Amino acid sequence: MESPPPPRVDQVLAMVVEIIVYCVHFSVIVVIVAHRKTVFNSAFYFILLTVCIADLLYFIFVTLLAIRFPSYGFFLQFYLDNMWMSSASHTLSNVLGYMQFIGQSLIAINRFTVFWVPAKHENIWKRRWYWPILIGLPLLVIPTRIPDGGKITFSKNGVVLTYASVDMENLTVITTSIVLIVNGILTAVLSILTVFKCWQLRLNGNVLAIPQIEERMLIFSIVIFCIQMLRLVYTVLRNRFIAYPNAVALLLYLLPFISDLHAWVCSISLVFMSQASRKAYFQFYFGNVNLRKPQVSVFTGFAHNQRGP
Numbered sequence: 001m002e003s004p005p006p007p008r009v010d011q012v013l014a015m016v017v018e019i020i021v022y023c024v025h026f027s028v029i030v031v032i033v034a035h036r037k038t039v040f041n042s043a044f045y046f047i048l049l050t051v052c053i054a055d056l057l058y059f060i061f062v063t064l065l066a067i068r069f070p071s072y073g074f075f076l077q078f079y080l081d082n083m084w085m086s087s088a089s090h091t092l093s094n095v096l097g098y099m100q101f102i103g104q105s106l107i108a109i110n111r112f113t114v115f116w117v118p119a120k121h122e123n124i125w126k127r128r129w130y131w132p133i134l135i136g137l138p139l140l141v142i143p144t145r146i147p148d149g150g151k152i153t154f155s156k157n158g159v160v161l162t163y164a165s166v167d168m169e170n171l172t173v174i175t176t177s178i179v180l181i182v183n184g185i186l187t188a189v190l191s192i193l194t195v196f197k198c199w200q201l202r203l204n205g206n207v208l209a210i211p212q213i214e215e216r217m218l219i220f221s222i223v224i225f226c227i228q229m230l231r232l233v234y235t236v237l238r239n240r241f242i243a244y245p246n247a248v249a250l251l252l253y254l255l256p257f258i259s260d261l262h263a264w265v266c267s268i269s270l271v272f273m274s275q276a277s278r279k280a281y282f283q284f285y286f287g288n289v290n291l292r293k294p295q296v297s298v299f300t301g302f303a304h305n306q307r308g309p
Contacts, residue, residue: 006072006073007071007072007073011072015064015068018059018063018256018260021260021263021264022055022056022059022263024264024267024268025052025055025056025263025264025266025267026056027267027281027285028052028266028267028270028271028281029049029052029053029056029267030284031271031280031281031284031285032045032048032049032052032270033049034284035280035284036049038280039276039277039280040277040280042125043110043125043126043128043130044107044110044111044217045270046128047103047106047107047110047130047134048103048107048266048270050099050103050134050135051099051100051103051104051107051266052263052266052267052270054096054099054100054103055096055100055259055262055263055266056263057092057096058092058093058096058097058100058259059256059259059260059263061089061092062089062092062093062096062256062259063256063259063260065085065089066085066086066089066090066092066093066161067161067252067253067255067256068256070152070161071253079152079161080152083149083150083151083152083164084149084150085150085161086150086151086152086161086162086163086164087145087148087149087150087163087164088150089161090145090150090161090162090163090172091141091142091145094138094141094145094172094175094176095138095139095141095142096138097176097179097231098137098138098141098176098179099134099135099138100228100231100262101179101180101183101184101228101231102133102134102137102138102179102183103134104183104187104221104224104225104228105183105186105187105190106130106133106134107187107221107224108186108187108190108191108194108221108225109190110125111190111191111194111214111217111218111221112190112193112194113125114194114214114217114218115194115197115198115201115214115218116193116194116197141175144171145163145168145172148163148164148165148168149164150162150163150164151163151164153245153249160245160248160249160252162248173235173238173239174239176235177235177236177239180231180232180235181232184225184228184229184232187225188225191218191221191222191225194218195218195222198215198218213273213274216273216274217273220269220273223265223269224262224265224266224269227258227261227262227265228262230258230261231255231258234251234254234255234258237251238251
């Protein structure tokens, strides 16, 4: 068995950039947690926080430890001596991926209720009924994957950590496709209806009923949904070329960049979502900005900053 070639300069630079991006991503997570009872105290931010944490865990345990390191020949003997890590990393990638997609659907539902049933929105989301759905459902796949020991496949495109059983691999692709398609359709339908309602309110001149921060949250949710659709494309392509190891290795190499894009958009957008979020971030790390408490508009019943995000 030949060891994979050492990483190229461009690959090392890409990994360095990824690490920097996720350091920023982690800094945003810290701020959200620190201000979870003030600025970021809504269900929208809680769900997004969970998705951001899933992004970070995906980068550490899947992108770095399960894709980058073995492909670059780092600790290769350790991976060969512990084949179970192949199965574990693959399962973890599914759990975190499902968590991201379910979170996307919950965000779409959250945006839908803001615009369609604003009077009931707060009551719907004040209890964290969505927590078991967001975190619990993805964890259910773990018991079904434990029996598989995992394997390492070598190809010209790198080293791939996969399941040992072809049946398990097929089951994973089918399960992932179902999760992604169902959540994708649900999110798309709700997003279209929400955009329609937003457009209708503006068309009727009811601008006061649409706080700018809510519109920005809607735009943000649509953007990250589009990025998540790239993962669906990846799943379809992997299912199509599952019998071709080189193609699978290439797709696995490209997959982390989709997660990187998702994480970057999530973290940067959260910081610049509103004036309050920007102040919260810079105050936390630089201590020279005072937060101004959002006020409540009597016209809309929405909590928003009168100066605008």
